[in-house]
Amino acid sequence: MGASAPRPLPIRFMSIKLETTGQNPTMHDYLSDNKCTWCDGCGDYGIWTAVKRALVELGLAPWQVLLCYDVGCHGNGSDKIGGYRFHGLHGRVLPFAAGASLANRYVPVMAFGGDGASFSEGIGHLVHSIRSNYPVTFVLHNNANYGLTTGQASSLTWQDQKMNTAPNGMPEHTLNSMDFVFSLQPTFVARGFSGNIPQMVEIFKAAIKHRGFAYVDILQECPTYNKFATHDYLLARCYQVENHDASDFKKARELAVDTSEKIATGILYQNEEIPDFYERLVPRQGKMTQLVDEVQIQDVGGLMKAFI
């Protein structure tokens, strides 16, 4: 068992390669005329840049991808980048992205969500997305608070931090997100830091190529509301894992969960032996067409026989 075990490339990645026009996309293709509205020093700038870079390096033109945004500061980037994009409801981005990914496997689907939405209102979707192993790349914009609604505590905010609506400090204990995620038997877990763009590019590329659901936790500074895990704090603690066997689930979990001294970043765990959700659908076995290709009147003559 391991990432290096030979197996066919996932269909969606293979087909992207076949589909590309030969003209290599550039960062310019992903340019938007809309001005960014994030705060100075916001981690979203770094993530935004790395996403574009990763797509370009994979040879994916904007028309070939679907980028799905939850609601939060990161979601305000939905119109600051090229590509087919969707900006929906708070907490609900994952099932939308999952449904989209099943309808056309030629189009890689990325979903972006904040820690507020993903670990409170939408936490059920996260559980079942990992469990279902949808062919979706999920990027967690983890700034440990609700930024867009002006700095309330999320379940990933440190306990006792004084936040908007919690002037006496957040009473609940902090949810250990990585322990939680590993308890769900994920097939891909990576962690990055918004200050390290080259590393994020590599992580995103691997995540998009991953067979099933890729969980990518990006620790990002929130210069306006997060006074505890600051840019300097993260810069001092984050390190790239070296000589780490990403197929070692136990070791990966330990590295991911323990952030008391140092914070391990990079691809922590990957298992490509597990089929993604679509691959497990019996009726889709051997089908050469995509769900989007099959919208036509279907003859129900055979099915009606059961009712005579």
Place this chain on the structure above:
Amino acid sequence: MTRISLKVTGAQGQGVNSVGELCAKGLKRAGYCVFGYREYNSVIKGGHSSYQLDVSSEQVRSSEELVDILVCFNHHGLEQNVLEVKDGGIILHQSPDWEFPTDIRKTLEKRNVSVVCLPTDAFLKQLKAPSILGNILITSVVWTLIDCDQETLREMVQEQFGHKGEKLVTLNFATIDLAQKWAKKEGIRAMWKGKLPVADTKWSKQLLLTGSEAMGLGIVHAGCRLYAGYPMTPSSPLLTYIADIQNETGMAIKQAEDEITAIQFVSGAMHMGTRAMTGTSGGGFDLMTETISMNGMIENPCVVLLAQRPGPATGLPTWTGQGDLMLAIHSGHGEFARCVISVSDSDDAFTLMNDAFNIAEEYQTPVIVMTDKHIAEGIYTQQPYGSEIRDGTSAHPFLGAVIRRGRLITKPAELKKLTSAYRYDPASKDGISPRWLPGSEAATYVAQGDEHRADGSVDESSKNAIEQMEKRMKKLEAMKEKLSEPTVSGYFASEQRHLSNSEKLEDLIEILIVGWGSSKGVIEDVLADERFHGKVAYLHYTYLWPFKTERLKTLIMKAKKVVLIEGNVTAQLGMLIRQETGVDIADKILKYDGRPFFYNELLQAITSRL
């Protein structure tokens, strides 16, 4: 119309449904139109349940309150349903030591109702047969009672158990023989004073299916390739059926972790460009409404089935009602265009599915398809869908279902011409702008839940907010123009069941009935009574939002009396009519006890108004 009814009662899990289904199928094959109605409680085992069949050689789509034949699996039926038997009817039970209280016994005698006990346990012991064979035993006795061909019963046994080996089939046949012998010896047939009308073979080759199965076939037929749902009665039978046939249809089926997931899943799949659908009931629909609003905003087609049951809260989970019309029309926050349509029987349960997808794609907006438990679990005798295509004979209304996808752009040359700002272009006359799919080699856009300008970029300016709101709302007007007016039915000079337009009704109408949804079946059955010919017309609303008023206004002018019939307490269609026309229909027949309108009940109510 000559009709008889047969009711099987017993504990849930005792075989009531098996016997009901077997009788229904057998009667249909013998040349009868059958309408099946099930009552049960929200428990798995033990609750009192019933399966009623109304049978005629003419079309029947309603249930009577009193039955000709009552079959009781246990003594609960003898307690609870005993007075639901017509004069001259028969009660067949299997509780050997049962004694009715004196007053009940006297009533039964007065009504000339026969009571027969079938010694099921003794017979099964004699046959060394497991208790499940009791179902066949009792069915066979019923068969004798209604003079049906025993060969049909044997055929069905062979079909159902043939694959399980000869031994079981032989045992079933032996059971049938024993039951018949006993029934003859006891003179069972003569105990029931009624009889079945003469059979009509036209029913034999028809389908016998539930409204849910009809909708499932319609969904498959419409090219829907993904269905996601969360279990909730009465939408679950559709989820079950469509999941059961997945290996034949090749569809992707998702049992979601909640209703929000189901509708988001479907929205994503529709956005990507396939046809996808979800179904739910009241509480689940409440959870979906935020996403319905989202689809209104991003102009994403989506189709949601709302299978009604009486609320509020958990309400009466296994019963029927029409209390969610206003919920559907007003679901979701903010103002946006949506379409609400309602299934009324097994005909449109099939046809409306493709219609819903066509409307959703043509107007790029949510479509809510309403139904209720009475349809979802009602059993209909139905002409095969699209049979005119298959055998080239009948003039059935399902000719040529066509997929219409509106302004969906897929041709490379057209895609090349697009700019991002075409997607939500407010300049379009009817508010409908081009739609193209992720993965198309074209300019890209954002499907944007925030107020946005033409390319989906966020724009909170006053000018843009007005332009885009008006663009989206224009679709409602465009839709209203295209949707069909309500249909009129009744027996007038032309003797047509369905009149295509109100102009044919030149004379004054004594009574105009107005309604929607599942009550259509019973209303039309009642109108078949000769007393109402040339006097009573029924105006049936299938398309409920946007609301068409022209035909209604014309007919109201021609009618001496107008009566509203609805399965809810607030007369929601009446509210809608008042809102859209200013007309208040004061005479209302409303029902909100979880039961459908019964045939006799409406027959009486309409007669009293003549």
